[in-house]
Amino acid sequence: MKERFRSQLAAFFISVTLIDLAIFILGCLLEPDLKFGYEAFAYPLIYGVIGSLPGLIMYSKKELTMKQTIIREIIQMLLIVVLIIAFMFGRFRGIEYDVFPQIIAVAASVMIIYVLVNFFGWLIDLKTANIMTEDLKKYQAKASGKNE
Amino acid sequence: MDITVKKIGETEKEYIEIGCHKKDERIDEIVRFIRSREGILKGTKEDRQYSIALPDILYIEAVDEKTFIYLENDCYESGRRLYEFDEALASRNFARISKSVVVNLMKITSIKPSLNGRFSCVLTNGEQVIISRKYVPDIREKLKGGAV
Numbered sequence: 132m133k134e135r136f137r138s139q140l141a142a143f144f145i146s147v148t149l150i151d152l153a154i155f156i157l158g159c160l161l162e163p164d165l166k167f168g169y170e171a172f173a174y175p176l177i178y179g180v181i182g183s184l185p186g187l188i189m190y191s192k193k194e195l196t197m198k199q200t201i202i203r204e205i206i207q208m209l210l211i212v213v214l215i216i217a218f219m220f221g222r223f224r225g226i227e228y229d230v231f232p233q234i235i236a237v238a239a240s241v242m243i244i245y246v247l248v249n250f251f252g253w254l255i256d257l258k259t260a261n262i263m264t265e266d267l268k269k270y271q272a273k274a275s276g277k278n279e
Numbered sequence: 280m281d282i283t284v285k286k287i288g289e290t291e292k293e294y295i296e297i298g299c300h301k302k303d304e305r306i307d308e309i310v311r312f313i314r315s316r317e318g319i320l321k322g323t324k325e326d327r328q329y330s331i332a333l334p335d336i337l338y339i340e341a342v343d344e345k346t347f348i349y350l351e352n353d354c355y356e357s358g359r360r361l362y363e364f365d366e367a368l369a370s371r372n373f374a375r376i377s378k379s380v381v382v383n384l385m386k387i388t389s390i391k392p393s394l395n396g397r398f399s400c401v402l403t404n405g406e407q408v409i410i411s412r413k414y415v416p417d418i419r420e421k422l423k424g425g426a427v
Binding site: 195264 | 292372377378379384385387389390391392393394395396397398409411412415418419421422423
């Protein structure tokens with residue numbers, strides 16, 4: 132559980148950074164003249180929290196197979212897309228076609244951010260795996276000298 | 280038959296070499312005896328019981344209510360529970376890597392990142408087994424602590 136919390140926390144901070152970047156890029160492209168107040172600083176954090184919530188469904192006491200893990204990752208990504216869009220565009224009650232390009236842009240951004248968060252998480256894990264492999268080699272050399 | 284015992288340096292790997300005209304039952308018996316000095320486990324296969332030398336084991340896995348001992352090209356069933364192996368082999372270069380697997384650390388060639396914060400061990404026969412996130416800190420500790 133502790134490891135899971137650490138991993139979720141790392142994912143949250145990577146998400147906030149990438150959301151900040153996505154807001155900057157999308158804002159410049161779609162609404163370059165829009166001005167915000169100080170509350171704008173809170174949005175990446177709010178979106179980060181929303182994006183982290185579906186991570187709870189990934190928690191399973193069972194050892195998931197690779198197939199189950201991939202399916203859960205996809206469900207989690209789609210859930211984040213729905214939650215973020217609901218939060219951002221929830222105020223539009225009827226169908227307003229003019230927000231569709233924004234919804235598509237946001238959905239695409241969320242998916243890109245999701246993939247990037249996983250990629251950066253994988254890079255951190257790669258570093259850990261390399262350190263573990265080095266330690267393993269030392270362990271094996273030491274054990275071979277002693278036991279075999 | 281001449282028996283030679285040669286003292287070698289501390290840094291060199293200890294070995295036993297047998298010079299024989301033919302590898303027969305007599306030689307197999309000597310090899311079995313030497314291997315038994317490193318520890319053996321009992322396993323069954325097709326209703327026959329076998330002695331399995333610890334250094335030959337890749338990993339031990341619990342599937343449903345059964346426990347299986349995997350070697351390079353063989354698999355044996357054991358009547359013992361996984362936690363018993365975990366406790367008995369913790370000081371013998373074995374480590375628990377998930378709820379269902381105890382692995383021989385001497386049979387891992389490398390560690391790679393997997394999905395969802397997990398890692399996978401590549402074994403000497405090319406097979407891969409998953410390290411659960413929960414067990415990563417313990418394994419890192421064991422590898423850093425060196426061989427026991």
